[in-house]
Amino acid sequence: MxxxxxxxxxxxxxxxxxxxxxxxxxxxxxxxxxxxxxxFIDLLTDSGTGTMSTDQWAALIRGDESYAGSRSFDRLESAVEDVMGFPHIVPAHQGRGAENVLYGTLLAEGDVVLNNTHFDTTRAHIANQGADPVDCPVDAAFDLEAGETDAREFAGNFSLERARAVVDDAGADAVPVVIQTITNNSAAGQPVSVENTRRVREFADEIDATFVLDACRFAENAAFVREREAEFSDASIDEIAREQLGYADALVMSGKKDGLANIGGFVATTDVDLFERCKQRAILYEGFPTYGGMAGRDMDAMAVGLREAVExxxxxxxxxxxxxxxxxxxxxxxxxxxxxxxxxxxxxxxxxxxxxxxxxxxxxxxxxxxxxxxxxxxxxxxxxxxxxxxxxxxxxxxxxxxxxxxxxxxxxxxxxxxxxxxxxxxxxxxxxxxxxxxxxxxxxxxxxxxxx
Incomplete structure (x- = not known):
C-alpha cells in the first residue's frame, strides 16, 4: 500500500x-x-535523488547556518543517537566525504580491509590510502542461477570463511578494519542478517580490528530482517536497526540514501578517541565539526529523514x-x-x-x-x-x-x-x-x- x-x-x-x-x-x-x-526515467542512482517529505521541507526553513555550534547540528546529532544509537557524529558533505574522513583516519599503507563487498567509492578510498580492499561475499551472492532459495535470503552476508583465509595469509596485524555494507549494494542490494553482523563483530574482536558498518541503507536492511530472520519477526524497524547497528564501533553514512535527504553524510562512533581523530581530519577536508560541509538546512532535513526512514x-x-x-x-x-x-x-x-x-x-x-x-x-x-x-x-x-x-x-x-x-x-x-x-x-x- x-x-x-x-x-x-x-x-x-x-x-x-x-x-x-x-x-x-x-x-x-x-x-x-x-x-x-x-x-525520461532516471534510475542511475537512489543517492540524493529521492523526494523529501513536507516535514523535511518545513525543516529546511529552520536551518541554522551558524559556522560553529549550529542548532541544526544538534538536531542531527540527536536524531543519529535516537535512531542509530551513536552519540558522536562527524558530518560530511556526503557519504564519500565521510569515507575519506574515516578511512583516512584508520588506514595506512599496506593494510588489508575486509568487506562483504566493497562499493566503488569505498574501494577507491581504501586504495587511495595504499591499503588493499578485499571482498568476502558468501557463495550465494553472485550465483545468478541459484534463484530464490533459502541460501539467498541473506545473500548480502559477510563470508567469515573467506575472511579467515585472508587473515591466515596476511596475518591479523595487517587487517585493522573490517567493514560490513548493509544492504550489500555491489551484491545486487541483498540484505545482511543480524546474526551475521554479530558473528562479524566477534571476528573483528578476535583479530583486534575496528568494525565499521556502511549503513547507507540500514532501514531497508532492517525491513528484510523482519521478514526473514525469525528472531525479529515481531520487532519494529527502528528496534531492528538499533540492534544491528549497535554491534559496530563506527559507521559511515550517506544521508542521501536512508537519510532521505538530497545531500550530506556523516561518520558516527561510540569510540571517543576515534571521534576526536576523525574531527581533526574532517576540519581539514570537510569543515568545522558542527557543519562538516553541510548547510544547516540540510542537516535539519536529514534529521527528519532519519526518523521517517525507520517508520x-x-x-x-x-x-x-x-x-x-x-x-x-x-x-x-x-x-x-x-x-x-x-x-x-x-x-x-x-x-x-x-x-x-x-x-x-x-x-x-x-x-x-x-x-x-x-x-x-x-x-x-x-x-x-x-x-x-x-x-x-x-x-x-x-x-x-x-x-x-x-x-x-x-x-x-x-x-x-x-x-x-x-x-x-x-x-x-x-x-x-x-x-x-x-x-x-x-x-x-x-x-x-x-x-x-
Missing part, C-alpha cells in the same frame, strides 16, 4: 529518438555524461515498490537477479546480451540501449565499473525514494522488452579514454562501439 501522495510535480519529457542517439554519442556512451533534462509504513512501502518493479521486469521476460533487493532491480546483462563477451562490456551496452530505446538511465555494475574483479555483468536500475509511480516502472519494463527483442543487433563497446584511477573509471571514461 502506498503511504504517501504527491503534493508537488515536475514535468518530464521523452526526447526524440534522434536526440537520444545524438546525446549518447556526445556522452561517449557513458550515461553519467548525459544532461539530466534529456533523461514501519515507509520501510514496507519502499521494499514493496522495488519488488513490484522486479515483477514487472520479470513478467516481461527480462533476466533479473532474484530475490530482488532493497533499493534497485539488477538486470543480468550477461544473459540478456549473451552474444557479447565480457571484454565488450555487455552491461554498459545494455545501459546505452535502455537510454537509446526509451530514455531510461541505469548504471552498469560489472566489468566496466569494477575492473579486475570477478563479478557478474549486472545493470542496476535504482529507484529514487518516493519519486516514481507504477506508470513510470511500466515504461521501463516496456523499454527493456523492446531492447531484448532486437538484442542480437546490439553491439559491444570498447574504451576510448579512461581516468587514471581504475576504481572510479565508470564515472568519466568514454567508450565507442566495437568495429566489426
Amino acid at each position: 502506498v503511504t504517501y501522495r504527491s503534493t508537488m510535480v515536475e514535468r518530464i519529457d521523452l526526447p526524440s529518438r534522434e536526440t537520444r542517439e545524438r546525446r549518447l554519442e556526445e556522452a561517449g556512451y557513458n550515461v553519467f555524461n548525459l544532461p539530466a533534462e534529456d533523461v 514501519d509504513a515507509y520501510a514496507t512501502d519502499r521494499i514493496e515498490q522495488v519488488r513490484t518493479f522486479g515483477r514487472l521486469l520479470e513478467d516481461a521476460g527480462v533476466p533479473i537477479y532474484t530475490p530482488v533487493g532493497g533499493h534497485a532491480v539488477y538486470v543480468d546483462a550477461g544473459t540478456a546480451l549473451s552474444h557479447l563477451p565480457p571484454e565488450e562490456f555487455p552491461g554498459q551496452a545494455l545501459v546505452c540501449e535502455l537510454y537509446r530505446e526509451g530514455g531510461v538511465r541505469g548504471v552498469e555494475l560489472g566489468s566496466f565499473a569494477f575492473p579486475n574483479t570477478d563479478r557478474p555483468e549486472l545493470v542496476r536500475l535504482a529507484l529514487p525514494r518516493r519519486t516514481y509511480h507504477r506508470e513510470h516502472l511500466e515504461h521501463v519494463a516496456e523499454t527493456a522488452t523492446a531492447v531484448l527483442e532486437k538484442r542480437e543487433a546490439v553491439s559491444g563497446l570498447e574504451l576510448a579514454s579512461e581516468p587514471p584511477i581504475p576504481e572510479l573509471r565508470h564515472f568519466t571514461a568514454e567508450l565507442r562501439p566495437v568495429s566489426r
